[in-house]
Amino acid sequence: MSIRAAKASEAEHLARFINMAADDLPLHFWKQSVGPDGDPWDYGRERAARETGNFSFRNAWLAEAEGEVAACLLGYAADPDPAPIDPDTPPIFVPLLELEALAPGSWYLNVLATYTQHRGKGLGSALLAKAESIAREGGHRIISLIAEDTHQDALRLYRAKGYQEIARRPVVKGDWQVDASEWILFVKPV
Numbered sequence: 625m626s627i628r629a630a631k632a633s634e635a636e637h638l639a640r641f642i643n644m645a646a647d648d649l650p651l652h653f654w655k656q657s658v659g660p661d662g663d664p665w666d667y668g669r670e671r672a673a674r675e676t677g678n679f680s681f682r683n684a685w686l687a688e689a690e691g692e693v694a695a696c697l698l699g700y701a702a703d704p705d706p707a708p709i710d711p712d713t714p715p716i717f718v719p720l721l722e723l724e725a726l727a728p729g730s731w732y733l734n735v736l737a738t739y740t741q742h743r744g745k746g747l748g749s750a751l752l753a754k755a756e757s758i759a760r761e762g763g764h765r766i767i768s769l770i771a772e773d774t775h776q777d778a779l780r781l782y783r784a785k786g787y788q789e790i791a792r793r794p795v796v797k798g799d800w801q802v803d804a805s806e807w808i809l810f811v812k813p814v
Contacts, residue, residue: 625694625747627754630684632673634693638684639668641696641737647772649716652800678734685754687738687747694742697751698735701762704728716800719793720770723809726791727768730811731759736769736778748781759814768811772804779808787812 630638643650654664654671674680678700687695706725709718724732733755738747759767769787771778772795783789787810795804 625687625689625745625750627685627687627697627750630681630686630696632675632681634686635669635673635681637686637693638672638679638681638696638698639665641684642672642679642698642735643668645735645737647774647802647804649800649802652716653714684735685751685758687751689742689745689747693739694745695738695747695751696735697733697755699731699733699755699758699767701764702727702730702732702768714798715796716798719796719807723770723791723793723807724768726809727766727811729764730766730768731755731762731764731814733767733769743777748778749785752781752785756812756814765813766811767814768809771808771810772802773806773808774802774804782810785812 650668651664654667658664658667671679672681675682683700684696684698686693702724706728709721713721736748736751756767771782789808790811791809792806794806795802
């Protein structure tokens with residue numbers, strides 16, 4: 625297994641991992657963004673291939689196993705002084721923004737995802753260690769992440785690696801089809 629920085633040419637993988645980590649919430653947003661005639665996956669790939677922005681490939685690392693891309697880590701520095709939530713923010717995103725604001729200045733691990741066929745091989749643990757290293761190197765004292773209450777394997781991993789739950793918010797579903805009922809904010813000193 626090896627971990628390396630992602631490339632813009634790997635936007636397909638990144639879009640898949642970003643969507644996988646949040647149970648199709650990104651795809652739901654991309655569909656709304658492009659409308660009925662657009663391709664939501666194209667939109668997701670374009671966002672991942674950008675040079676800037678939180679979901680840029682510049683903020684992503686990929687783990688390879690057995691000669692292929694197997695897992696992804698995407699994260700960035702959280703705002704040290706979060707602004708109030710814009711009243712025009714879609715309600716589905718408000719709980720996430722509220723939780724992010726509770727860990728100002730942390731290194732925010734936004735995506736940790738592994739393709740199904742590569743799960744159970746230690747990739748999540750290796751990527752968490754990489755995230756903690758990136759956070760320390762960037763001068764952050766805390767790493768934060770948000771998980772859904774239905775992601776039991778991920779929740780076990782985070783707790784086993786020393787992440788502490790500090791807050792929860794209800795999932796706002798609207799027309800997004802998901803089983804989760806709560807978002808959970810975890811933090812860990814690094």
